[in-house]
Amino acid sequence: MEQKRIVVGVAGGIAAYKACTLVRQLTEAGHSVRVLPTESALKFVGAATFEALSGHPVHTGVFENVDQVPHVRIGQDADLVVVAPATADLLARAVAGRADDLLTATLLTVRCPVLFAPAMHTEMWLHPATVANVATLRGRGAVVLEPASGRLTGADTGPGRLPEAEEITTLARLLLERGDALPYDMAGVKVLVTAGGTREPLDPVRFIGNRSSGKQGYAVARVMAQRGAEVTLIAGNTAGLVDPAAVNVVHIGSAAQLGDAVSKHAPEANVLVMAAAVADFRPAHVATAKIKKSADDADAPSVELVRNDDVLAGAVRARADGQLPNMRAIVGFAAETGDANGDVLFHARAKLKRKGCEMLVVNAVGEGRAFEVDHNDGWMLSADGTETALEHGSKTLMASRIVDAIGALLRS
Ligand code: CTP
16 A cells, blocks of 8 residues: 555543554554644653654644644645544544644544544443444544453453554554545444354364465454444454454354354344355364374374365255344355366356355455455355455455445345
8 A cells, every 4th residue: 555644643541552553553554654642642651652653743732833734734634544542532522623732623624534443431431422422423424443342441341442553553544445434334233254264173182274364254343343233253263363343252163163153143143244264074083182193104094074064055044944034144255266167256156056145255266365365356246146346455445345235235
């Protein structure tokens, strides 16, 4: 991505220290970052830290460098504003249109996308005043992230934690890539997402696995949650991914465990997104003790495999049998290579028919594509015959396009 001008606003909460990592990640990605802390933010992190990390001077008021009219110039130049942490007070001031420091004055002059990453105690987050302020900002087109749940300052836990810097960076990048705001259009929708690879045990220390990183499924869960959906993510093995904020994550190992978790959560769900790489086969016998080499090295053991259930096909069947009355959209994924019988799309169309779901997201794989990488492209095939190309971009951008399409499906 080309260099962008990003303003990072930092309000006065304990999570201000996490803004340092955010600034670092954005500058390392090649962007030009200006940090605008509030006076209270500087009680938590010194101006020198933000100056060193961003490579730009740091001011809090509109009476410094007055000749340059900084709140107007910084605002007009910005491609994106990220406010992290956004405290309850900062959100209230943004809603009221106050301009009592450089950050809030700049918020009034910007015309680019604005992303607020709130962080505060659960009581403050759930207070009707904050709830109304968040709704107002979303109504004006700003993206207000759902905070993460977990340990807050002190012993209490609950929603209100600042999402990890990596997650804020990912979503900031999505706004730059999309070029428009992320709509808050999935409120009230219950979504079940599976992601990552399953591991089929051979003995207590060995398994048969696959190269799925889980990145695409995690991105779908993350984008769904930030668009307001209630998301459960059934996560197999992943490449050490950060659990998405505001998502209920259930970790599983084998295909059978994934199947059980889907059976448990699917009856509630309105949407099922099967991004997991589910093993088609498992060892017929799982040794209870570690399998040892035989004295005769030539005597290699052979592994007998048996079929696993097809979870996606099972969900389609269960819905047809009336067992999933809430389910309105089932989305499958397919990684395909062309072969002598046909190209990627030929195989994908056949798979969509075979699986009987509403939509199939297809990636071409092989030659370093799709697996373990951050970027991807592909197609979305719908049961009604529509075929939409997914432009090349981050897996988060692809996820946002997939969620756009699911949204259209739910509205149709
Ligand atoms: N899937 C599943 N259960 C399985 C295998 C696959 O639910 N036991 C789901 C995957 O999560 C994915 C879709 O089915 O959404 C397609 O997976 P893929 O492995 O491409 O499909 P297969 O039917 O196994 O086809 P192939 O013969 O090409 O492997």
